Amino acid sequence: MQPERKKLQIIVLFQNLGEDNPYYAQSPAPPLPGLLLAALTPPIVDVEVLHEMVRPINYGTDADFIALSFMDYLSPHAYAVAGRFRSLGKIVIGGGKFASTFPEEVQPHFDSILVGEAQEVWPRMVEDLVSGRLQPRYDAPLNSSLANIPPPRYDLAESVYATPIVTEATRGCPHPCTYCQLNIRRAPHRTRPIQDVIRDLSNTGGLPWHKRKMAMLLDNNLGGDVKYAKELLREIAKLKLWGLGAQFSIDALRDNGFVDALAAARCRMAFIGMESLNPKSLEDVQKRQNNVAEYKAAFGKLHRLGILTFTGLMFALDEDTPEYYEQLPSLLDEVGTTVILPSIAIPLYGTPLHQKVVAEGRLVDEDLSHYEGDHLVFRHKHLTAGQIREAYKAVTLGFYGWRKIWRRWWRFMRAQQRTESLPAFLFRLFILTFIYVKLSIFQRHHARVRIAGTGPNAAETAQGEFLRDVA
Secondary structure, eight states, rough: OOOEEEEEEEEEEEOSTTTOOOOOOOOSOOOSSSHHHHHOOOEEEEEEEETTTOOOOTTOOOOOOEEEEGGGGGGHHHHHHHHHHHTTOEEEEEESSHOOOOOHGGGGGSSEEESSTTTTTHHHHHHHHHHHHOOSSEEOOOOOOOTTOOOOOOOGGTTTTTOEEEEEEEOSSOOOOOOOGGGGGGGEEEOOHHHHHHHHOOOOOTTTGGGEEEEOOOSGGGGSSSSHHHHHHHHHEEEEEEEEEEEOGGGGGOOHHHHHHHHTTTTEEEEEEEEOOOOOHHHHHOTTOGGGGHHHHHHHHHHHHOOOOOEEEEEHHHOOOOOHHHHHHHHHHHHHSSEEEEOOOOOOTTTHHHHHHTTTTTTOOOOGGGGTTTTTTBBBSSSSHHHHHHHHHHHHHHHHHHHHHHHHHHHHHHHHHOOSSSHHHHHHHHHHHHHHHHHHHHHHHHHHISSOOTTTHHHHHHHHHHHHHHH
């Protein structure tokens, strides 16, 4: 009689509001780490993936082993989750970017941690786990090969995700933005073999037919190597997807061939780190690849080809002023981006921005659970906490008012250039409307619940009114 197979549950953490007030996302696509880790798991265990983004953790699981993947701001939550599972007799492994960057801080909370990229280490780690030889720490080689990484386990994504097909074509970014976690310890921008990426996007067996036609490339910057990106997109075009999402820096749009390749691949949503419409703020964080004067033309070029612009927007950058915040709503309207992802600037632990704020004595909140973009954790050079919070709230709520949401939709629809048959064009408009409404509703919900304070624990009531105005 063969022994019963052990079970591994991979949990991708998301919320840190506690068990009584969970905040669940309405994201159309899952994050990549859990599905990729499951693909790398040898078949000596049964594996399950749980995304806390869409369902709560079950501490009564029959899994023998728990693997937690988490970002920096989720580390206090991760430690609590790990502690609870360990108290129940589970073996708990930790991993992710934060664990890889600050292993000495993370390791005491877990039975074992994975430091670095998983592809060359995880299979051996699971084998040691099952055989009882688990070591406290496993270090992956720096800049491991990206060849022959198996396709993610899309079959393990929860059915609530409209777009379970997510993968990556590249890792890293060539730009030195001071707030970015990638610049804690710089690594070269790397690319995967194009045939591997196409295999990932084609590995749709077991999915409902309508979920096989949408995909997301979750790269930090697909445009970090424009020549490679164009070659990849030309191959993706042959798949005849209904829609593709991609993330890249705005400088890639200066290459018209890249834009044409996006359109040919049926890219329908582009996430772009716009971050600011204040040139001085961009210069201060060394985001020199952005030119505010190019935004309107660049976004318009994408819109005409049927590509939504989903753009990052940061508040509390050091060169921001009251005058800039007063002008921001009209500036956003002028450049014409369709959806924004707003956040308060975060001096992420270990980044050049964090080092600067610490050196100037302006860091006033070291609770990492507050480093998610809705809390202000440092004193601004020119603005009060009240000015920043009011701008964050007013601009975001204004942008996501229903009238403005539908006005932007109508303007975007009218901008479309028809290059296909009428039925194909109408189907394109349907897909674009679906994506736009999904993104807008989620961001509107976030604005009302987490920013404006109409929901429970709205950024902990403006973070104790910013720690009672910094005491």
